[in-house]
């Protein structure tokens with residue numbers, strides 16, 4: 001921890017050094033699960049636990065406008081994104097996402113991902129492949145087909161690389177960050193142009209496809225989205241879908257480390273596959289925390305939170321809290337078999353109600369894709385040769401260093417159906 005010129009402690013450097021460990025380390029010594037510190041020179045209060053999540057997701061307490069620092073807006077989310085809205089403008093924009101992404105709105109996406117995966121695995125026969133690198137174009141193909149965004153097959157690898165770069169570079173300075181910014185600029189221009197073509201009737205889009213819905217969406221002011229903002233929101237569908245690559249790679253890691261889970265997945269046990277997907281999302285590190293700003297002067301468990309202060313909710317720490325998850329560092333999908341998951345318990349993608357709050361609207365899609373691809377991965381005949389499978393916790397976002405190299409024998413080409 002550093003001390004600023006006024007003698008106040010600032011945790012920015014510690015966060016950069018400790019990554020996922022930073023908040024759990026700071027909160028370990030707080031019986032009230034709250035810690036007050038400074039980030040980027042600003043008062044910051046970090047909270048953990050289901051009650052804290054309820055407090056955090058109360059719109060009377062926390063606003064999102066002005067909460068996301070520019071380096072994150074310029075890479076991960078985009079300027080003017082749904083993530084940064086509050087109140088009625090948020091609800092109207094969010095309704096577009098929940099209609100497209102929840103409760104069967106995503107029909108067809110998983111099937112497309114399975115088809116793309118099967119085509120890819122046929123080309124893996126007799127080769128060594130990197131699971132991370134192979135999965136991203138599979139998901140990019142599936143989500144572009146599903147949203148109606150036109151992409152030539154030969155352009156998919158570059159698109160997948162740009163979408164991965166936007167996620168990979170949000171929490172760092174240096175080359176990864178600049179790669180992310182360039183990727184975002186390039187893809188926003190491309191998609192803004194596509195939206196304009198759709199509006200002019202120059203491009204055919206299947207009715208009901210996400211591209212058509214975003215192009216036609218009207219915000220709470222009754223206006224169509226500026227093409228730039230429409231591009232940002234289309235990226236907020238295709239980028240995180242491709243980000244499921246991280247979880248698929250973690251699933252591959254889990255199957256290698258704990259091969260005893262392979263059998264039930266291979267059999268296509270749907271209840272177990274869903275539990276496995278939840279355990280991957282709980283166990284492995286992805287989103288470390290989320291942030292907002294205090295609307296007014298607040299108090300949480302005796303700690304004052306001044307109006308305007310940054311408020312963080314520790315997602316990674318909550319997903320590894322032994323009070324919620326006994327033996328939290330044991331990878332145990334069975335903990336989710338028969339367990340009702342509360343709205344504020346399992347928070348890899350935020351908490352609360354996605355319809356009214358900022359919780360991720362892509363959670364059902366994430367689980368459905370992960371279930372389907374974990375089953376296929378378990379059925380894929382492959383070896384995991386010696387490699388660096390370390391998952392460094394100081395790096396945000398992290399992944400197995402090798403990306404998970406798999407050696408696929410020549411005769412394992414034929415995929416097995418999950419149906």
Ligand code: HEM
Nearest residue numbers: 082083236237240241243244287290349350358359360362
């Ligand atoms: C790869 C797995 C994913 C992870 C780890 C993840 C994580 C998150 C997190 C932590 C949030 C912020 C919640 C909050 O601020 O309260 C979020 C929001 C969001 N996610 Fe995801 N997500 C994933 C997949 C998806 C998918 C597949 C989609 C869409 C297809 C999606 C679309 C969104 C959108 C639009 C928001 C903004 C919601 C709002 O501000 O109201 N995410 N996600």
